[in-house]
Amino acid sequence: EAGVVQSPRYKIIEKKQPVAFWCNPISGHNTLYWYLQNLGQGPELLIRYENEEAVDDSQLPKDRFSAERLKGVDSTLKIQPAELGDSAVYLCASSLAGVTDTQYFGPGTRLTVL
Template sequence: EAGVVQSPRYKIIEKKQPVAFWCNPISGHNTLYWYLQNLGQGPELLIRYENEEAVDDSQLPKDRFSAERLKGVDSTLKIQPAELGDSAVYLCASSPSGSYNEQFFGPGTRLTVL
C-alpha cells in the first residue's frame, strides 16, 4: 500500500515569494491533516479536512496561508507571501474515518525562506 505522498521534498525561496505544497493521502482516507514542524519541536496542526471540508483551521494563519482539498482527495497548502519565520517542515497526514484511528504521515516538505 502506498503511503502519503508529498511534493516537493525540499523548497528554497526568497522571502515575499509564494510557495505551494502538495499532498496525496492514502487511498480511502477521508481525513487529511497539515502540520508544521519547527526544528527541535513536535508537529503542530495547521488544518484538518474531513473529505473536502475544512473542519479545524483555527491554527492556520489565514492572512498568508491557504489550503484546499478539491474532490476530497489531494490537498494543496499555499503560503503567499512567505516570511523568514515560515522556514520549517510541512507535514501532511491522513487517517481513515473514526476518532481513534492513528494518523499516517508523509515525509514532509522542508521549506527554507531566504
C-alpha cells in the same frame, strides 16, 4: 499500498515569494491533516479536512496561508507571501476517521525562506 505522498521534498525561496505544497493521502483515507514542524518541536496542526470540508482551521494563519482539498482527495497548502519565520517542515497526514485513530504521515516538505 502507497503511503502519503508529498511534493516537493525540499523548497528554497526568497522571502515574499509564494510557495505551494502538495499532498496525496493514502487511498480511501477521508481525513487529511497539514502540520507545521519547527526544529526541535513536535508537529503543530494547521488544518484538518474531513473529505473536502475544512473542519478545523483555527491554527491556520489565514492572512498568508491557504489550503484546499477540492475533490476530497489530494490537497494543496499555499503560503503567499512567505516570511523568514515560515522556514520549517510541512507535514501531511491522513487517517480513516471513525475507524482508526492512527495518522499516517508523509515525509514532509522542508521549506527554507531566505
